[in-house]
Amino acid sequence: MPRFRPVTIRDVARVAGVSTSTVSRVLNNKDDVADETRQRVWAAVARLGYTSNLAARSMRSHRTGLLGLILPDVGHPFAIEILKGVNRAIAESSFDLIVYTTGSIQKSGAAEHEQRYVALLNNSIADGSVIVAPASPSFQTKAPIVAVDPHVACPGYPAIQATNYEGAKEAMRYLISLGHQRIGFIRGRSELASANQRLQGYIDAIREAGLPLDPTLIIPGDYTIESGYHGALQLLRRPDPPTAIFAANDQSALGVLQAAAELGIQVPHELSVVGFDNIPEAQYYGLTTVDQFIAEMGYVAMRMLMRLVEGETLPDPLYRMPTRLVVRQSCAPPIKAP
Amino acid sequence: MPRFRPVTIRDVARVAGVSTSTVSRVLNNKDDVADETRQRVWAAVARLGYTSNLAARSMRSHRTGLLGLILPDVGHPFAIEILKGVNRAIAESSFDLIVYTTGSIQKSGAAEHEQRYVALLNNSIADGSVIVAPASPSFQTKAPIVAVDPHVACPGYPAIQATNYEGAKEAMRYLISLGHQRIGFIRGRSELASANQRLQGYIDAIREAGLPLDPTLIIPGDYTIESGYHGALQLLRRPDPPTAIFAANDQSALGVLQAAAELGIQVPHELSVVGFDNIPEAQYYGLTTVDQFIAEMGYVAMRMLMRLVEGETLPDPLYRMPTRLVVRQSCAPPIKAP
DNA sequence: TTGAAAGCGCTAACAG
DNA sequence: CTGTTAGCGCTTTCAA
Numbered sequence: 001m002p003r004f005r006p007v008t009i010r011d012v013a014r015v016a017g018v019s020t021s022t023v024s025r026v027l028n029n030k031d032d033v034a035d036e037t038r039q040r041v042w043a044a045v046a047r048l049g050y051t052s053n054l055a056a057r058s059m060r061s062h063r064t065g066l067l068g069l070i071l072p073d074v075g076h077p078f079a080i081e082i083l084k085g086v087n088r089a090i091a092e093s094s095f096d097l098i099v100y101t102t103g104s105i106q107k108s109g110a111a112e113h114e115q116r117y118v119a120l121l122n123n124s125i126a127d128g129s130v131i132v133a134p135a136s137p138s139f140q141t142k143a144p145i146v147a148v149d150p151h152v153a154c155p156g157y158p159a160i161q162a163t164n165y166e167g168a169k170e171a172m173r174y175l176i177s178l179g180h181q182r183i184g185f186i187r188g189r190s191e192l193a194s195a196n197q198r199l200q201g202y203i204d205a206i207r208e209a210g211l212p213l214d215p216t217l218i219i220p221g222d223y224t225i226e227s228g229y230h231g232a233l234q235l236l237r238r239p240d241p242p243t244a245i246f247a248a249n250d251q252s253a254l255g256v257l258q259a260a261a262e263l264g265i266q267v268p269h270e271l272s273v274v275g276f277d278n279i280p281e282a283q284y285y286g287l288t289t290v291d292q293f294i295a296e297m298g299y300v301a302m303r304m305l306m307r308l309v310e311g312e313t314l315p316d317p318l319y320r321m322p323t324r325l326v327v328r329q330s331c332a333p334p335i336k337a338p
Numbered sequence: 339m340p341r342f343r344p345v346t347i348r349d350v351a352r353v354a355g356v357s358t359s360t361v362s363r364v365l366n367n368k369d370d371v372a373d374e375t376r377q378r379v380w381a382a383v384a385r386l387g388y389t390s391n392l393a394a395r396s397m398r399s400h401r402t403g404l405l406g407l408i409l410p411d412v413g414h415p416f417a418i419e420i421l422k423g424v425n426r427a428i429a430e431s432s433f434d435l436i437v438y439t440t441g442s443i444q445k446s447g448a449a450e451h452e453q454r455y456v457a458l459l460n461n462s463i464a465d466g467s468v469i470v471a472p473a474s475p476s477f478q479t480k481a482p483i484v485a486v487d488p489h490v491a492c493p494g495y496p497a498i499q500a501t502n503y504e505g506a507k508e509a510m511r512y513l514i515s516l517g518h519q520r521i522g523f524i525r526g527r528s529e530l531a532s533a534n535q536r537l538q539g540y541i542d543a544i545r546e547a548g549l550p551l552d553p554t555l556i557i558p559g560d561y562t563i564e565s566g567y568h569g570a571l572q573l574l575r576r577p578d579p580p581t582a583i584f585a586a587n588d589q590s591a592l593g594v595l596q597a598a599a600e601l602g603i604q605v606p607h608e609l610s611v612v613g614f615d616n617i618p619e620a621q622y623y624g625l626t627t628v629d630q631f632i633a634e635m636g637y638v639a640m641r642m643l644m645r646l647v648e649g650e651t652l653p654d655p656l657y658r659m660p661t662r663l664v665v666r667q668s669c670a671p672p673i674k675a676p
Numbered sequence: 677t678t679g680a681a682a683g684c685g686c687t688a689a690c691a692g
Numbered sequence: 693c694t695g696t697t698a699g700c701g702c703t704t705t706c707a708a
Contacts, residue, residue: 004480006461008685019695024687034693049478051457055393056685059700074437075425080418087413091441099412099437103429119389123344124701125463140342140387346701357679362703372677394701397684462685 007050016044027052028061058125062142067305068121068129069099070114077280078294082132082148085298093306098126118145128309130301135191144308146301153193158308158317160301164194164276167290167323168201171246171274174288174325176209179333180244180272184235186221186228186256188248188276195223198248198276217242221252228255236263236271243334244272250279253287257330268332276323286329297321345388354382365390366399396463400480405643406459406467407437408452415618416632420470420486423636431644436464456483466647468639473529482646484639491531496646496655498639502532502614505628505661506539509584509612512626512663514547516671518582518610522573524559524566524594526586526614533561536586536614555580559590566593574601574609581672582610588617591625595668606670614661624667635659 009027013020018037025033026041033041044050058064069086071079083099090097100121114131118139122129128144138156139145147159175183185202188195199218206213219231228247232255235242247253253275257267265271275282278291300319307314347365351358356375363371364379371379382388396402407424409417421437428435438459452469456477459467466482476494477483485497513521523540526533537556544551557572559565566585570593573580585591591613595605603609613620616629638657645652 004478006457006480006685009687010685020685021687021696022694025694028687032693037693049453051454051461053397053462053685054458055397055462056700057687059391059393059397059685059702060687062700073425073429074435075422080421083418083421084413087411087439087441089441090439091411093441097412097437097439097441099435099439101425101428101435101437103425103427103431103435115387116389119344120392123389124391124393142342142344344701347703348701358701359680359703360678363678366703370677375677391701394684395703397686397701398703400684 006053007048008053009050011048012041012044012050015048016040054125062127064125064127065095066098066126067095067302067309068126069097069302070117070121070129070131071099071101072133073103074099074101079132081294082298082301085295085300086130086302087298088295089299089302089306093302095127095306115139128305130298130305144305146305146308148297148301149194151192153197154318158304158314158319160297160304160319160321162194162292162297162321163323164197165201165204167276167292167325168198168246169205170323170325171276171288171290172202172205173209174327175244175246175272175274175331176205176211178244178272178331180242181211181334182214182217182240182242182244184217184219184232184242184245186219186231186245186247186252188221188223188252190220195248202246221248223249223251225251225255225258228252229259230255232256232259233263236260236265242271244274244331247273247275250275250277250282250287250289253289254279254281254285257285257287268330270335272331272334274331282326283328288328288331289326291324291326293321293324344391345386347388347390349386350379350382350388353386354378392463400465402463402465403433404436404464405433405640405647406464407435407640408455408459408467408469408472409437409439410471411441412437412439417470419632420636420639423633423638424468424640425636426633427637427640427644431640433465433644453477466643468636468643482643484643484646486635486639487532489530491535492656496642496652496657498635498642498657498659500532500630500635500659501661502535503539503542505614505630505663506536506584506586507543508661508663509614509626509628510540510543511547512665513582513584513610513612513669514543514549516582516610516669518580518672519549520552520555520578520580520582522555522557522570522580522583524557524569524583524585524590526559526561526590528558533586540584559586561587561589563589563593563596566590567597568593570594570597571601574598574603580609582612582669585611585613588613588615588620588625588627591627592617592619592623595623595625606668608673610669610672612669620664621666626666626669627664629662629664631659631662 009020009023013023026038114136122141122143130146132148134147135151137152150159221227245256247256256273260267274288276290282289347358347361351361364376452472452474460479460481468484470486472485473489475490488497557569583594585594594611598605612626614628620627
């Protein structure tokens with residue numbers, strides 16, 4: 001590969017026989033340039049194959065036409081869904097997208113680092129950014145940001161969140177309507193607002209149905225298959241096992257199914273199972289789920305961001321994306337109706 | 339959101355009571371700074387929450403620690419697979435990743451635009467870039483690039499490509515070994531090197547087996563389900579239909595299955611089908627496929643790029659990623675053995 | 677060991 | 693209408 005010096009605005013200016021500022025004016029479509037000059041400049045641009053230097057441009061004028069997306073881990077299914085929605089929003093717009101990632105949650109992680117990532121994009125090359133699952137309660141940034149599924153319930157920035165509470169409640173009401181009275185719950189990571197909202201939905205649904213709340217039916221978990229598996233084993237080996245289990249996310253729901261299979265417990269005949277999130281395999285397993293429209297969340301977040309970048313103000317800084325209960329074969333009335 | 343002026347190196351300098359150049363030296367770990375000064379500077383950095391401005395930094399020193407990935411359409415399954423591999427390579431490294439996308443092939447498309455995208459990242463903020471499926475035969479860029487699956491067979495830049503020719507041949511040899519003598523072929527987009535290499539594999543396998551080459555069994559296609567569907571209909575409605583069909587990619591293979599089902603032709607009993615690429619549904623349909631390790635291609639591409647960025651030279655600028663024939667239920671010997 | 681000064685490529689004042 | 697000038701925030705000589 002031959003050493004190559006990028007073409008600068010000065011090269012264009014020299015070839016077109018004008019000053020650099022005139023070239024800049026033409027490039028930015030200012031209207032105070034003579035037609036003849038404009039032509040000469042464009043011709044030079046084309047001939048030299050000039051492309052403006054993003055770094056230099058964004059340093060002076062603070063409008064780059066680039067929106068940022070900050071993801072801890074692009075390989076994660078959640079991130080990929082977000083990406084699809086974000087991509088659609090970008091495709092419909094005149095903005096381009098810059099996705100920034102450190103490749104893993106390990107390398108990013110801590111809240112203090114997030115600030116760095118936001119600053120990296122937002123204070124230099126991006127006109128604004130969407131950040132996925134941030135832990136920080138606030139960000140210092142020049143340009144606007146929008147969060148998807150922030151760790152805290154009421155962050156100091158615009159955000160979009162699924163209706164975790166309502167979704168959990170709906171799932172529970174469905175199980176209760178089938179006749180279940182003892183329903184186990186596998187919790188999510190307790191530092192996440194989403195996980196706690198789901199737990200609260202579980203609790204309130206039981207209370208509102210006038211059923212007794214048995215705290216021993218609530219098992220800690222961390223959104224992994226393993227936690228669902230072990231939690232379910234614990235619940236199902238009791239002398240008085242629940243007739244249904246609601247898992248705080250898709251992964252742990254899979255763990256529950258696995259545990260049931262291992263113990264020879266028939267789903268849904270002997271045990272009903274419901275999971276939150278939309279795991280792709282849900283339909284193969286016939287798992288009843290509370291679907292989150294993850295891609296849609298990415299889409300809405302980007303649309304919100306674009307509005308902010310254009311200078312509009314959002315009517316409501318917290319957008320709540322509705323979930324939907326999708327009933328499949330993993331649910332049935334309990335064997336002994338009360 | 340309060341107006342916020344980003345913290346600059348000057349703010350840090352003022353607080354630490356040193357000059358901006360000293361701050362810069364500390365930030366870049368130069369060793370000619372007094373320990374005591376170094377401490378003061380780091381303290382100021384921490385206190386102010388300073389993050390260096392990417393645009394300014396990349397404008398001066400031409401090392402940013404950022405690698406670029408240029409994708410026409412992040413929503414596409416191929417892109418997502420690439421992303422997974424790329425992500426892994428990034429996670430293992432000390433680089434961060436910047437993905438640039440315009441959101442759709444529509445908005446990007448033409449080869450002339452690719453040059454812009456490469457320049458955008460490579461001549462300003464990135465230390466080098468991986469570009470997916472580029473059409474251009476060459477790029478003008480300051481920093482190194484590596485292509486994945488370029489349109490042309492021998493581009494003027496380092497690239498990584500699946501063993502399309504060998505893979506196609508292996509699939510054909512397998513069909514021939516089952517006893518098939520008349521095998522149809524659904525072509526891919528003829529402007530792509532990959533598609534033509536697969537076609538050549540088909541042709542050469544037939545020749546080498548000493549079978550007659552019937553050009554009317556080769557049907558044009560464009561990698562879509564529809565083209566596979568129509569191509570298969572055309573082949574199967576002949577008075578002398580082939581006993582097997584090899585489709586140049588996964589999508590068109592699905593189209594073939596669809597056409598066979600519609601005509602009431604049993605797969606694999608009356609028709610064997612093989613597809614290239616790895617469609618995720620392959621195993622559900624029992625489709626025999628020539629798998630490409632797409633994520634792996636992304637991984638290798640990034641590793642190659644990192645080497646180039648570090649100043650190494652590649653032993654071979656064209657890396658050929660082996661494909662693998664995965665035999666599933668869609669293949670069987672023809673009804674009448676010869 | 678440190679600071680002053682120059683300048684990366686670009687845009688936005690301000691003059692002409 | 694166009695050129696000159698002054699920086700954006702940073703790194704890198706060159707002196708001290």
